[in-house]
Amino acid sequence: MLRTHTCGQLTAHEAGTEVTLCGWVNSRRDHGKLIFIDLRDRWGLTQVTMIPRDLGDDYQKAKGLRSEFVLAVTGTVNKRPEGTVNPKMPTGEIEVIASQLEVLNPSLTPPFETNDDTEVTEEMRLKYRYLDLRRPKVFRNFLSRSRLYQVIRSFLNSRDFIECETPILTKSTPEGARDYLVPSRLNPGEFYALPQSPQLFKQIFMVSGVERYYQIAKCFRDEDLRADRQPEFTQLDLEMSFIDEEDIYGLFEALMAAIFKELKGIDLKTPFPRMSHAQAMERYQSDKPDLRKETNTEFAFLWVTEFPLFKYNDEEKRWESEHHPFTNVVPGDVSRLDGTDLNNIRSRAYDLVLNGTEIGSGSIRIHDQKLQEKIFSIIGIEKEEAQKRFGFLLEAFQYGAPPHGGFAFGIDRLLAIVAGQDSIREMIAFPKTQKAFCPLSSAPSPVDKKQLEELGIVVKKAK
Amino acid sequence: MLRTHTCGQLTAHEAGTEVTLCGWVNSRRDHGKLIFIDLRDRWGLTQVTMIPRDLGDDYQKAKGLRSEFVLAVTGTVNKRPEGTVNPKMPTGEIEVIASQLEVLNPSLTPPFETNDDTEVTEEMRLKYRYLDLRRPKVFRNFLSRSRLYQVIRSFLNSRDFIECETPILTKSTPEGARDYLVPSRLNPGEFYALPQSPQLFKQIFMVSGVERYYQIAKCFRDEDLRADRQPEFTQLDLEMSFIDEEDIYGLFEALMAAIFKELKGIDLKTPFPRMSHAQAMERYQSDKPDLRKETNTEFAFLWVTEFPLFKYNDEEKRWESEHHPFTNVVPGDVSRLDGTDLNNIRSRAYDLVLNGTEIGSGSIRIHDQKLQEKIFSIIGIEKEEAQKRFGFLLEAFQYGAPPHGGFAFGIDRLLAIVAGQDSIREMIAFPKTQKAFCPLSSAPSPVDKKQLEELGIVVKKAK
Numbered sequence: 001m002l003r004t005h006t007c008g009q010l011t012a013h014e015a016g017t018e019v020t021l022c023g024w025v026n027s028r029r030d031h032g033k034l035i036f037i038d039l040r041d042r043w044g045l046t047q048v049t050m051i052p053r054d055l056g057d058d059y060q061k062a063k064g065l066r067s068e069f070v071l072a073v074t075g076t077v078n079k080r081p082e083g084t085v086n087p088k089m090p091t092g093e094i095e096v097i098a099s100q101l102e103v104l105n106p107s108l109t110p111p112f113e114t115n116d117d118t119e120v121t122e123e124m125r126l127k128y129r130y131l132d133l134r135r136p137k138v139f140r141n142f143l144s145r146s147r148l149y150q151v152i153r154s155f156l157n158s159r160d161f162i163e164c165e166t167p168i169l170t171k172s173t174p175e176g177a178r179d180y181l182v183p184s185r186l187n188p189g190e191f192y193a194l195p196q197s198p199q200l201f202k203q204i205f206m207v208s209g210v211e212r213y214y215q216i217a218k219c220f221r222d223e224d225l226r227a228d229r230q231p232e233f234t235q236l237d238l239e240m241s242f243i244d245e246e247d248i249y250g251l252f253e254a255l256m257a258a259i260f261k262e263l264k265g266i267d268l269k270t271p272f273p274r275m276s277h278a279q280a281m282e283r284y285q286s287d288k289p290d291l292r293k294e295t296n297t298e299f300a301f302l303w304v305t306e307f308p309l310f311k312y313n314d315e316e317k318r319w320e321s322e323h324h325p326f327t328n329v330v331p332g333d334v335s336r337l338d339g340t341d342l343n344n345i346r347s348r349a350y351d352l353v354l355n356g357t358e359i360g361s362g363s364i365r366i367h368d369q370k371l372q373e374k375i376f377s378i379i380g381i382e383k384e385e386a387q388k389r390f391g392f393l394l395e396a397f398q399y400g401a402p403p404h405g406g407f408a409f410g411i412d413r414l415l416a417i418v419a420g421q422d423s424i425r426e427m428i429a430f431p432k433t434q435k436a437f438c439p440l441s442s443a444p445s446p447v448d449k450k451q452l453e454e455l456g457i458v459v460k461k462a463k
Numbered sequence: 464m465l466r467t468h469t470c471g472q473l474t475a476h477e478a479g480t481e482v483t484l485c486g487w488v489n490s491r492r493d494h495g496k497l498i499f500i501d502l503r504d505r506w507g508l509t510q511v512t513m514i515p516r517d518l519g520d521d522y523q524k525a526k527g528l529r530s531e532f533v534l535a536v537t538g539t540v541n542k543r544p545e546g547t548v549n550p551k552m553p554t555g556e557i558e559v560i561a562s563q564l565e566v567l568n569p570s571l572t573p574p575f576e577t578n579d580d581t582e583v584t585e586e587m588r589l590k591y592r593y594l595d596l597r598r599p600k601v602f603r604n605f606l607s608r609s610r611l612y613q614v615i616r617s618f619l620n621s622r623d624f625i626e627c628e629t630p631i632l633t634k635s636t637p638e639g640a641r642d643y644l645v646p647s648r649l650n651p652g653e654f655y656a657l658p659q660s661p662q663l664f665k666q667i668f669m670v671s672g673v674e675r676y677y678q679i680a681k682c683f684r685d686e687d688l689r690a691d692r693q694p695e696f697t698q699l700d701l702e703m704s705f706i707d708e709e710d711i712y713g714l715f716e717a718l719m720a721a722i723f724k725e726l727k728g729i730d731l732k733t734p735f736p737r738m739s740h741a742q743a744m745e746r747y748q749s750d751k752p753d754l755r756k757e758t759n760t761e762f763a764f765l766w767v768t769e770f771p772l773f774k775y776n777d778e779e780k781r782w783e784s785e786h787h788p789f790t791n792v793v794p795g796d797v798s799r800l801d802g803t804d805l806n807n808i809r810s811r812a813y814d815l816v817l818n819g820t821e822i823g824s825g826s827i828r829i830h831d832q833k834l835q836e837k838i839f840s841i842i843g844i845e846k847e848e849a850q851k852r853f854g855f856l857l858e859a860f861q862y863g864a865p866p867h868g869g870f871a872f873g874i875d876r877l878l879a880i881v882a883g884q885d886s887i888r889e890m891i892a893f894p895k896t897q898k899a900f901c902p903l904s905s906a907p908s909p910v911d912k913k914q915l916e917e918l919g920i921v922v923k924k925a926k
Contacts, residue, residue: 002705002866022705024672024863042674068863072705105830107863130859133671142673146626153616163609167893168631168657168681168695169643171906180632181910181918182643182657185685186899189922190907194631194645200904201893208596209487210605211505218631218681222648232631242465242485242535367568392903396593400487400531400570403465430630430664436649440855441663443634444653447644455644458921459652 002072002104008044012093014077019096021046022104024134025069026114035062039073042139047095048073058101068107068114068134074100122425126439129430141419141427144263148415149216151262152236155255161212161238166201168218172389173199176324178222180231188456194220197408199324200393202239203365206404207396214238216411225434228423230412238362239406245350248362248407249274249303252352256301263418272301272352278344280304290356299417302353306330309347310379320379323349325390327363328405329371337374352409354417360409367401369394465535465567471507475556477540482559484509485567487597488532489577498525502536505602510543510558511536521564531570531577531597537563585888589902592893604882604890607726611878612679614725615699618718624675624701629664631681635852636662639787641685643694651919657683660871662787663856665702666828669867670859677701679874688897691886693875701825702869708813711825711870712737712766715815719764726881735764735815741807743767753819762880765816769793772810773842783842786812789856790826791868792834800837815872817880823872830864832857 003022010019023041035050050062054075065071075098086092112120114134125132132138153163169192172179179193195201197219205213217237223229240247253270260266273291280287287307291300309329310319319342321327329337330346337345349363366372372394376386386394412424425431432438452459466485473482486504498513513525517538528534538561549555575583577597588595595601616626632655635642642656658664660682668676680700686692703710716733723729736754743750750770754763772792773782782805784790792800793809800808812826829835835857839849849857875887888894895901915921 001710002707022865024865040672042672070863070865104866105864108861110862128862130667130670131862133668133673139672142627143625145628146620149626150616150620153613157609157613162606163612164605164892165608165697167895167901167904167906169683169895169899169906170893170901171904171908178648178917179914180645181914182645182907183920184899184907185641186687187907189909191910192907193910204593204903205596205892207593209503209505209602210596220632224649234628244465247464392905398571399573399591399594400533401568402485402487402533403567429627429668430633432630432632436632436647438630438633440667441630441634442855443630443632444645444647444650444655445634446652447654447656451642451644454641456923457646458923460919460921 006043007039007041007046008090010046010077010091010094010096012079015079015094017077018074018099019077020072020074021048021096022072023070024107025065025067025071027067028065030063035059035065037062037065037071037073039071044090046091048075048098049078049095050098050101055098055101058098061101061103062098065103066107066109068110068131069103070105070107072102072104073098123439126431126433129440133429138426141415141421142429144419145411145415145427147263148259148411148418151259152216152255155258156214156238159212159251161214162210164205164210164213164215166195166198166215166217168194170195171200173197180220180222183455183457185455196221197235198237199326200390202237202406203326203393203404204396206239206241206365207399207401209241209402211241211402213240225432225436228425230424230428231432231436233424233428234411235408236360236411237406237408239404241402241404243364243403243405245305245348245364245405248350248405252360252407252409253301256352259414260299260418266299268299268301269297272303274303274305276306276346277304277308278306278346286356288351288353288356288358292355300355304351304353305349306346307349307351308343309333309345309349309375310342312343318380321375322347323361323363325375325379325381326365326372326393328366334371337378342378348405350407352407354414357413357417359414359417360407362405362407364403364405367397367403369397372397469506470502470504470509471553473509473540473554473557473559475542478542478557480540481537481562482540483535483537484511484559485535486533487570488528488530488534490530491528493526498522498528500525500528500534500536502534507553509554511538511561512541512558513561513564518561518564521561524564524566525561528566529570529572531573531594532566533568533570535565535567536561586902589894589896592903596892601889604878604884605892607882608874608878608890610726611722611874611881614722615679615718618721619675619677619701622675622714624677625673627668627673627676627678629658629661629678629680631657633658634663636660643683643685646918646920648918659684660698661700662789663853665700665869666789666856666867667859669702669704670862670864672704672865673702674704674865676703685899688895688899691888693887693891694895694899696887696891697874698871699823699874700869700871702867704865704867706827706866706868708768708811708827708868711813711868715823715870715872716764719815722877723762723881729762731762731764732760735766737766737768739769739809740767740771741769741809749819751814751816751819751821755818763818767814767816768812769809770812770814771806772796772808772812772838773805775806781843784838785810786824786826788838788842788844788853789828789835791829797834800841805841811868813870815870817877820876820880822877822880823870825868825870827866827868830860830866832860835860 023039026038026040029036037048075096182192328348352360415427486502489501489503500511515522538559645655791811815823878890
């Protein structure tokens with residue numbers, strides 16, 4: 001290490017010790033015969049005092065320091081004189097009297113200050129994301145993200161879940177949004193799809209006998225980014241065998257309690273209230289009511305259960321799945337599948353709602369071949385099409401599929417709510433704009449003709 | 464839960480208890496008046512004894528059971544009579560005398576047995592991966608994978624590393640292999656590239672002040688899959704600021720020790736031996752010598768250091784980077800960059816070799832703008848091209864880039880060596896063939912005309 005301590009570490013306990021710190025110039029005050037630097041690293045700020053007598057020839061370098069220069073400073077920890085102690089800073093008891101100074105790298109004047117008080121447009125923030133990330137309030141969100149991952153994994157690992165990976169270069173999944181496609185060079189004219197979710201593969205894992213699967217998975221949807229959406233997002237994806245709804249509710253209530261305890265120090269009240277979709281619509285005219293007012297809590301969770309199995313597509317004059325076609329039916333409503341009134345047939349799908357936002361959803365899946373075929377026929381998926389789209393899953397179901405169900409929640413959205421942020425872009429290190437453009441890397445961009453030739457594709461229209 | 468216990472849990476301690484187990488028929492023996500089933504779940508096998516007297520009407524169902532049927536069985540735990548105890552099975556002290564039997568799902572006769580002794584072609588294994596994964600030896604690899612992830616994360620989290628995510632829809636990275644491209648619908652004629660590694664973004668994180676970054680990252684290379692390669696693979700990607708080589712060596716020696724202790728119960732001897740690239744080539748005519756013979760160990764680790772900075776491309780008659788153009792130079796060799804003999808200029812790049820296979824590599828990076836420009840000019844990357852390819856990183860380097868370096872290792876390869884497998888395909892749940900084809904999902908596949916129209920591309924040649 002080029003340093004002996006971090007900038008958040010030194011107290012009066014180390015007084016008299018020789019130390020080396022590395023970091024960025026957060027601020028400087030030049031008093032002529034004395035220069036004060038607040039040196040910043042990930043762990044904090046330390047005041048470095050530069051005096052010609054102690055610093056010798058290096059004092060000349062000290063005079064040229066500017067904001068965001070990168071330094072290595074060696075010096076002696078000094079207990080600050082009475083009256084100059086800063087009780088607000090963890091290192092406020094001490095200063096480092098510099099004896100050596102090395103400028104590891106200079107810095108141009110940043111286009112905006114890296115403290116929290118500066119107002120900066122989102123365009124500038126994303127273009128200079130590396131400077132934006134130096135701002136404590138921005139960076140804090142990514143510390144939370146990393147801690148959230150730890151909480152989730154330690155919680156699920158301790159409950160015997162296995163973390164499994166599913167392919168990114170794969171086939172269309174049943175969500176029904178638009179896929180991102182990847183042309184295959186080795187199979188000209190054919191394409192992979194980036195997964196909208198690991199739905200098919202997680203069900204394959206259940207047929208495989210994994211029984212308890214999870215993954216923090218990247219998902220992709222090529223949508224028009226009207227609302228606060230991103231082309232790629234991250235979800236906690238989970239599936240279990242030999243369970244019913246109660247197992248999912250209990251598991252995710254305990255997981256949310258662990259998350260809020262760790263990230264916010266808040267004890268959530270469990271179990272969460274539940275409401276059927278029909279009740280929610282009747283009482284709140286919403287399938288994601290915000291219960292904060294009536295529960296008087298900062299974070300109001302709610303399970304909305306028994307979503308309708310089908311919805312009618314007025315444009316195409318046909319029934320389609322409200323969730324996806326593998327969603328199971330409430331046993332009491334199975335007989336209604338043979339009737340003509342398909343409205344309000346209840347499914348075994350559930351959403352978790354937090355403060356009026358759907359943060360996750362899931363269902364108990366169909367494991368019965370005949371029921372599955374009936375659903376396909378109702379929503380007008382012919383055998384051939386079902387084969388083409390989900391054939392491998394349907395075939396798998398013939399070889400001993402266990403009853404199973406699962407859940408997935410959006411990491412970005414949950415984090416934004418926990419962090420009190422309006423936009424999921426605050427929780428994604430390198431988000432894209434509404435035009436699905438990355439202001440930092442300038443992706444997407446034109447490519448060489450040769451690359452397209454190898455892929456056997458031609459661009460028909462360009463900007 | 465549909466069960467009260469797992470199939471790996473019951474001992475004489477539970478004798479007399481009524482239990483419900485769920486799982487698959489692993490084997491059955493029909494003695495006419497008595498049927499024995501070995502019921503299997505993820506946690507083990509339990510013998511279920513079905514007797515007409517106890518099972519009543521359900522005995523008829525028992526007669527129809529076949530391999531891989533999915534059952535829920537309720538019954539009473541019975542201590543096995545003296546002489547029938549099976550000490551090789553954790554549940555060998557007991558049997559469950561069934562009183563209720565529910566067939567949750569039947570199964571077709573599988574195309575191959577799900578025990579370990581059956582020889583099956585790889586084609587069949589991948590097409591029916593969900594049956595293949597039921598085989599204990601195959602499944603064990605994925606348990607190891609999940610445990611490896613736990614070890615890595617708990618090790619790095621305890622050392623203050625932050626897990627950060629980088630985009631999958633991004634720009635070409637500097638590895639120089641062929642990119643997978645993703646056409647952008649919102650930016651017609653433009654493409655995202657799937658990352659060959661998070662190299663540029665992890666260096667951006669260092670400029671951002673993250674200081675200790677890691678990610679278990681998906682990487683993509685569109686190569687001809689001659690050797691044991693996969694279009695997508697997983698790597699542990701890591702970067703640190705204010706460090707030198709010793710910090711990387713020490714960190715990864717401790718990490719490997721933790722991994723081998725947890726997964727294999729082996730105490731690795733650290734530090735690992737080191738050898739410069741020049742020494743390795745001279746003594747072994749290899750930059751990844753296998754030291755197992757001379758060290759007499761099952762797992763022989765070796766650091767190979769100071770790789771040449773450049774290699775000469777005979778075909779194109781020009782020098783290129785041996786690793787990537789951000790690799791730093793051994794200080795003693797910097798002055799030679801101005802000379803004409805560019806052979807054997809030493810870089811600060813290092814590989815970790817295990818049993819003659821390179822399992823990871825990394826380097827201390829250049830953080831000095833002038834040195835970076837000199838390297839680009841030597842390998843013939845003009846300013847304009849450098850701007851186009853890495854412009855955002857070069858710009859970032861002007862705003863206070865700390866000295867930094869990192870490492871990445873291939874998770875699949877390391878796991879294969881640990882598990883004693885020849886192929887990384889054994890460690891990937893849904894691998895692709897040499898034609899980059901997935902035998903389970905049949906990806907890639909043709910897509911609708913409408914999809915291509917939306918993307919503004921045309922397929923020129925098809926199979």
